[in-house]
Amino acid sequence: MAEKTQQELLQIRYTPPRRDWMDPSVDFEARRGSWSYPAAGKNLTYLGFPNPREWSPADEDWKLPDNWREIIYEGFRERLKKFRSLRVFLDTCVRCGACADKCQFFLGSGDPKNMPVLRAELLRSVYRRDFTTAGKILGGLAGGRELTPEVLKEWYYYFYQCTECRRCSVFCPYGIDTAEITMIARELMNLVGLNINWVMEPVANCDRTGNHLGIQPHTFKDNVEFLCDELAEITGLRIDPPINKKGAEILFIVPSADYFADPGIFTFMGYLLLFEHIGLDYTLSAYASEGGNFGLFTSHDTIKRLNYKMYAEAKRLGVKWILGGECGHMWRVIHQYMDTMNGPADFLEVPKSPVTGTVFDHTASTKMLHICEFTSDLIKNGRLKFDPSRNDRYRVTFHDSCNPARGMGILEEPRYVLKSVCNHFYEMPDNTIREQTFCCGGGAGLGNDENMEMRLRGGLPRANAVQYVHEKYGVNLLTCICAIDRATLPTLMDYWVPEVGVSGVHELVGNALIMEGENERPTDLRGEPIGDKEAASDV
């Protein structure tokens, strides 16, 4: 937990320091709490990534390869050629500053290099000096900067302080996707071994076992069975979800935290109740056992490498289409990268609800449907029986998770589901939700403990909006549809608004579903007595 008090963190100065922005020096030792530990050598070795070693950003010597500068230049050149978007983004920014105060990391820290425009400029300045005619001639006068070891260290500090949430992009008049600038900067740093362990260990685990947590098939099965035991205790129903079942109609993929960590496991229990309720022909997979794709925070090649297993498994099992759970950045990958990387998935069919007959044409290219779309269609067609009063101890608000909201436009569906399964729903202010949602402060691999001060700062705008609805309406539950949110928001709430708990949307669906043949439920999915409003603050 952070050592600083709320009052200390709230002393935010928005006046830029006097020194020239081109000065790249970062005192890592003094800024502990706002950077992440580097990747352990064993993870890079496992993946075949360059320059595995033991080092710390607080060290003077980062143990870079001798020709690191050439490697970065060559990598930059390659990517400018490959991604036209990158060149456009680097050339078109006019420094209008529309994005400057839209980033939660700037709002929470006051550090001007967390203004998206200036963060991008850290990379753009090198581009200008070495890849544009004006910069080659005029150098610093044209905003060019030499790529020195200090500039590289500054990249590490600031590009691993951006969560690729894309809030700034919503406000950019040119439509610059700043997340893609961060992605390229991280990709370049990966070429010389500058990466963080909270990203690379999940990537290595995912490559080895199919999921971030390193859960092997027998453990996957054991975890699922344990959660079914819990469901049996609460509802009296024995559910036995198929795993790796060939010939099932639908493959269902969730983020691995949903079958491992609180509060995601209650969301997982909600999924299982829903599928039982409608008699869905589906299967889980112990191989495609991760929705998330930390390749997105590493490099395009890694995205492709990790994404592939979903489709390979769908093909192996012979399913018709894929249903995806409450995962965040997975949907950015599915919606915007997967089709050109591993698609088209011609061997699958366009998702069609076996219950309502609805054909989800908008997923025609990916063949993958979001669970909130699936569930809201069921509700709209009157196929689900609910008792929303089972969620009466909650006053609920909804945090739009960055990637489903901005990356694929999932805005109405989770709200429609929530309003159907609970009686008390309240929105946070308009400029903090939907496309303008604030980040949880810990996405893109930054949700680790050592980066806690920056997480609490970056999460402050979100927490502030939660505090507003807590004070105005008595909100005590913050719902979301992303596993990173479910991991980071409880910590954020504990610090800023401790009266508010965190849950997924399908946990509340599971609570409200009236199942055929069930007992009268003594508790909700968390084991808390139904109707016990006092217990809500402990979630």
Add this chain to the structure above:
Amino acid sequence: MPTFTHGEVSIEVDEDGFMQEPEGWNEVVAHALASTEGVDDLTDEHWKVVNYLREYYLQFGVAPMIRKLCKETGFNLKRIYELFPSGPAKGACKVAGLPKPTGCV
């Protein structure tokens, strides 16, 4: 990689003090690691948690779900925090020599 030394124990640990080679764990190491967690004396209750974690890890290769840990040991989460002030994942798992979980957790 930092080396953690306590009495006769000398082990490689990560930045947060989790041991890097879980197979090198034994009861003496557990005592040494417990000292970093503000646990001076490992009682029977501590051992019940540590031994469960250890056995689970050897069988399943990861830490158990916290809910399962509570159920199998009979301790609620509050009690586990009393025993290991940093909690089940950061305190108890560290003493039991398990690696730190990473990802969306």
